[in-house]
Amino acid sequence: MDKKRQEMYRKRLVERQAQLFEAVSKTEQDGRQADEEPAQDLADKASNSYTKEFLFKKSNDDRFILHLIDEALQRMQDGAYGVCVACGGEMQQKRLDAVPWARHCIECQEKQEQGLLQ
Numbered sequence: 001m002d003k004k005r006q007e008m009y010r011k012r013l014v015e016r017q018a019q020l021f022e023a024v025s026k027t028e029q030d031g032r033q034a035d036e037e038p039a040q041d042l043a044d045k046a047s048n049s050y051t052k053e054f055l056f057k058k059s060n061d062d063r064f065i066l067h068l069i070d071e072a073l074q075r076m077q078d079g080a081y082g083v084c085v086a087c088g089g090e091m092q093q094k095r096l097d098a099v100p101w102a103r104h105c106i107e108c109q110e111k112q113e114q115g116l117l118q
């Protein structure tokens, strides 16, 4: 992959990383606030735990993407960015344009979704 293109992806990764860091710490704050608000009745309690569950799930998704971004930046340092971790083939440009932290090429991603890939 040429340096210019990789640099463009690196910028996108770093920007996204900063956004997610912010989102994760904000979500944790919201979660603590939900804990501190005294629940008045059962309906409140239910909505409170629903909110917490939602925040927890969202935070997990964000953390997972953060992890994938870390890995992608590491692969850039190793000179292995843009190469599918499963088949070793070069990743399609449209795949990286859509998901710059992707680990798999389109074919391997499809296999993984069907449970055909470890």
Ligand SMILES: [Zn+2]
Pocket: 084, 085, 086, 087, 088, 089, 104, 105, 106, 107, 108, 109
């Ligand atoms: Zn592949």
